[in-house]
Amino acid sequence: MDNNDFSSRAGASVGMTADAIRVRGGKPIQGRLKMKGAKNLVTKAMVAALLGQTPSELRSVPEISDVQVVRGLLEVYGVVVESDGDTLRLDPANVERAHETSINAHAGSSRIPILFCGPLLHRLGEAFIPDLGGCHIGDRPIDFHLDVLRNFGAVVDKLPTGIRMSAPEGLHGAKINLPYPSVGATEQVLLTAVMAKGRTELSGAAVEPEIMDLINILQKMGAVISVDTDRTIRIEGVDSLDGYSHTALFDRNEAASWACAALATGGDVFLEGAQQPEMITFLNVFRKAGGAFEVQDDGIRFWHPGGDLKPVVVETDVHPGFMTDWQQPLVVALAKANGISIVHETVYEQRFGFTEALVKMGAYIQIHTECLGSHACRFGQRNYQHSAVIAGPVELHGADITVPDLRGGFSHFVAALTAEGESTIKNVGIIARGYEHFLEKMQTLGVDFEVIG
Ligand SMILES: CC(=O)N[C@H]1[C@@H](OP(=O)(O)OP(=O)(O)OC[C@H]2O[C@@H](n3ccc(=O)[nH]c3=O)[C@H](O)[C@@H]2O)O[C@H](CO)[C@@H](O)[C@@H]1O
Numbered sequence: 283m284d285n286n287d288f289s290s291r292a293g294a295s296v297g298m299t300a301d302a303i304r305v306r307g308g309k310p311i312q313g314r315l316k317m318k319g320a321k322n323l324v325t326k327a328m329v330a331a332l333l334g335q336t337p338s339e340l341r342s343v344p345e346i347s348d349v350q351v352v353r354g355l356l357e358v359y360g361v362v363v364e365s366d367g368d369t370l371r372l373d374p375a376n377v378e379r380a381h382e383t384s385i386n387a388h389a390g391s392s393r394i395p396i397l398f399c400g401p402l403l404h405r406l407g408e409a410f411i412p413d414l415g416g417c418h419i420g421d422r423p424i425d426f427h428l429d430v431l432r433n434f435g436a437v438v439d440k441l442p443t444g445i446r447m448s449a450p451e452g453l454h455g456a457k458i459n460l461p462y463p464s465v466g467a468t469e470q471v472l473l474t475a476v477m478a479k480g481r482t483e484l485s486g487a488a489v490e491p492e493i494m495d496l497i498n499i500l501q502k503m504g505a506v507i508s509v510d511t512d513r514t515i516r517i518e519g520v521d522s523l524d525g526y527s528h529t530a531l532f533d534r535n536e537a538a539s540w541a542c543a544a545l546a547t548g549g550d551v552f553l554e555g556a557q558q559p560e561m562i563t564f565l566n567v568f569r570k571a572g573g574a575f576e577v578q579d580d581g582i583r584f585w586h587p588g589g590d591l592k593p594v595v596v597e598t599d600v601h602p603g604f605m606t607d608w609q610q611p612l613v614v615a616l617a618k619a620n621g622i623s624i625v626h627e628t629v630y631e632q633r634f635g636f637t638e639a640l641v642k643m644g645a646y647i648q649i650h651t652e653c654l655g656s657h658a659c660r661f662g663q664r665n666y667q668h669s670a671v672i673a674g675p676v677e678l679h680g681a682d683i684t685v686p687d688l689r690g691g692f693s694h695f696v697a698a699l700t701a702e703g704e705s706t707i708k709n710v711g712i713i714a715r716g717y718e719h720f721l722e723k724m725q726t727l728g729v730d731f732e733v734i735g
């Protein structure tokens with residue numbers, strides 16, 4: 283499936299019919315937006331419902347296309363999914379009767395199918411996983427996932443169309459050490475270990491807030507999980523789990539995106555539902571770059587307080603570091619800062635493709651293969667273009683842009699908001715993967731735009 287097909291399908295699945303928009307920039311964004319549950323938690327929470335003997339209820343579910351994709355997958359497996367406003371009720375009672383192990387229909391649209399393995403192996407004894415989707419920001423291998431599953435006793439066969447798995451002897455607890463604190467692989471361990479026979483010890487785990495919220499959910503279901511301060515997670519397998527009732531953690535990535543949009547445009551936004559603990563690292567960088575914020579009980583206000591924006595040196599990292607999904611809109615604000623900034627991307631090897639469009643719009647950005655942050659990362663000696671030097675301040679001008687991926691697309695949109703003149707942005711449907719009611723939010727914030735395709 284090419285990106286344009288996916289873009290329009292993604293947007294249309296959540297009522298975003300636009301595929302191209304024209305934006306007239308140069309106006310600060312202003313207004314109040316509500317942050318719903320995190321894309322990176324909600325989709326996994328939906329998979330967790332497969333493990334329950336009784337129905338689950340998930341609240342604050344955003345209307346984004348990644349949620350639709352996972353809903354479609356669950357329905358293929360016989361899970362009955364009902365929505366009422368932003369609440370989902372997921373009933374897995376029919377999974378054994380439906381006994382569907384092939385989810386080819388959704389190949390290529392999301393990375394979540396790989397997380398179905400553990401729950402399906404527990405429930406059905408087998409699983410088939412097609413080629414995965416998600417943003418094209420590096421190779422995104424699944425070797426850690428497959429190693430993890432083999433450790434639990436799964437038999438893995440790679441086929442030309444995907445991966446077939448079975449667990450002839452059932453799954454048993456394991457001692458696992460991740461070579462890198464991968465978010466997905468940590469979730470794979472959690473979703474598999476909770477019902478594996480015996481104990482699992484995972485060292486080198488990722489501890490992102492979305493993972494902690496998934497642990498909250500699994501504990502509500504009856505799982506026994508402890509997290510140590512040294513990235514070790516211990517799980518005692520149980521024989522059965524119930525459904526859960528849970529309000530999803532807010533989307534800190536969406537919040538950071540709109541905060542950067544306010545900074546870059548000289549604007550002022552109040553993000554209802556945003557919370558400080560999950561954003562501490564972002565808030566520090568936002569302040570150092572010249573932004574102002576105020577934490578309130580019901581959300582966080584972000585604004586540009588006037589004066590020059592300041593250059594910063596940032597290294598993306600696993601939590602509690604600066605999240606890789608935050609750097610793209612920040613780069614646009616840094617293009618407007620007075621001086622030279624550096625962003626060293628240490629999580630994905632190819633996450634600066636989006637800067638080409640910014641350069642076309644007048645930004646001064648150079649990408650280097652060297653590690654320009656404070657420490658050498660996995661990509662330093664491997665010829666990956668993973669450090670960006672951004673010199674400002676520059677005035678951006680409008681351009682014709684095609685959205686390459688979710689966060690890169692959002693940064694193009696921010697660039698168009700700050701630019702002199704008009705920009706046309708194509709492939710905007712991809713933005714609906716992770717940003718709820720994007721066009722409506724643009725209206726709320728006073729953006730001058732029209733849908734052109
Ligand atoms: C749906 C979701 O939650 N997506 C998030 C998740 O992606 P995702 O879970 O895919 O990201 P990972 O944390 O697994 O990836 C981190 C790094 O580990 C590497 N790796 C990962 C798995 C593997 O089997 N082998 C391997 O080498 C990846 O190529 C990457 O370089 O965490 C990322 C890092 O916070 C975020 O940017 C994504 O928004």
Ligand SMILES: C=C(OP(=O)(O)O)C(=O)O
Pocket residue numbers: 393415416417607688689716
């Ligand atoms: C990389 C991202 O998502 P995914 O892992 O779903 O592609 C993202 O949200 O920026």
